[in-house]
């Protein structure tokens with residue numbers, strides 16, 4: 426639930442969260458221009474994300490700004506009922522900020538963004554907001570891929586890497602302070618990655634930083650209340666050299682940028698005494714050319730190293746041993762599909778027996794638990810392919826009794842800028858039946874979690890849609906059943922955005 430104004434419970438929680446935070450460096454000096462950086466989901470989810478923390482920190486370090494944070498919910502379980510959103514640091518309502526930034530990772534959070542604007546006393550439609558209202562500027566992975574469904578709600582978007590041009594945007598906001606909105610937006614025009622939906626015909630290309638040298642690689646805040654509790658988040662590599670056909674990062678996440686191990690270690694050594702836990706964030710961790718040395722150095726520094734996910738093809742025994750040496754006992758891999766045919770179709774082929782070889786090494790290294798990610802409803806998939814996922818998991822559970830296997834099996838959602846952007850998403854009925862096949866074939870041998878098929882098709886609508894999808898955001902954000910089945914009109918739109926019919 427977004428926080429209710431003046432509820433002492435909310436204030437107590439706010440203080441509890443602030444008191445528990447540890448900064449990895451000095452606090453930024455306050456500037457004259459009040460801004461708030463919002464994450465339209467829980468504090469817990471936001472603070473587990475490096476992107477949100479880095480963009481907030483960049484705004485906070487700009488000499489002209491005092492940047493606070495706001496969240497859809499301070500409690501770990503958001504509901505659809507929204508109260509007045511207030512900032513974490515000072516408890517001030519939205520309207521007292523001159524600029525409200527949103528950083529968004531997932532399309533479903535568009536509903537929370539809408540709810541936050543309404544609850545904050547702002548007209549969610551940019552064209553109907555008043556002259557003195559804050560500027561609403563939206564960025565993050567999901568709108569960078571496709572801002573259009575959010576276009577009616579944004580004054581401006583920033584599409585791409587904050588390191589590339591977010592500082593320029595802040596400079597212009599600072600020196601145009603007090604000018605009419607139209608003049609300020611006109612000044613923002615021309616900054617790479619800035620999209621003004623009221624003026625521009627179509628979004629520009631996302632702006633990408635060529636190199637991340639000299640930019641922070643770690644999160645400024647460590648907190649026990651984040652998804653990765655009491656952990657410093659560290660990004661050794663951004664982008665991915667592979668191009669799996671469904672994957673946004675691999676196809677539109679920008680070039681692969683590798684951070685220097687000495688610079689990474691310097692940042693971590695500064696957190697000595699604050700935490701022992703380091704989480705390596707990124708999609709291609711095992712493709713970092715110095716990852717073994719980095720992980721071993723972290724282990725030698727007494728750090729417990731966790732990794733978001735490891736690539737089955739590029740992971741090495743040395744890397745697994747290094748992570749195990751740090752004390753870590755769980756890992757995540759994403760085979761995505763269980764048959765050679767589907768893995769080849771996805772663009773993630775694996776040599777015969779490679780997954781088993783990696784799991785064997787994982788067990789020998791001392792790991793106790795492994796999570797595996799699979800997709801169902803993939804283009805070209807048959808019932809037998811889905812069944813093979815369950816059968817493979819069951820076989821792996823038998824073959825590696827020392828490992829506690831867990832699976833996350835989720836519906837394929839087409840994303841813009843990927844080779845499969847125009848591949849139709851499976852119908853809810855097909856997704857349900859494929860997920861049921863997986864579960865049947867597992868025979869209870871492996872714990873499995875799945876995403877709701879309805880949520881997946883809504884996500885597809887918001888991932889591919891144009892401005893007409895904004896109506897779905899508004900309607901669903903105000904509904905007691907925001908994830909209900911697509912209406913006939915929504916189905917029709919989704920078919921239009923895709924190649925044709927939903928299967």
Ligand code: SF4
Pocket residue numbers: 665666667668669672673674675676708709736773
């Ligand atoms: S799925 Fe993983 S390996 Fe494939 S492109 Fe995406 S990030 Fe890279």
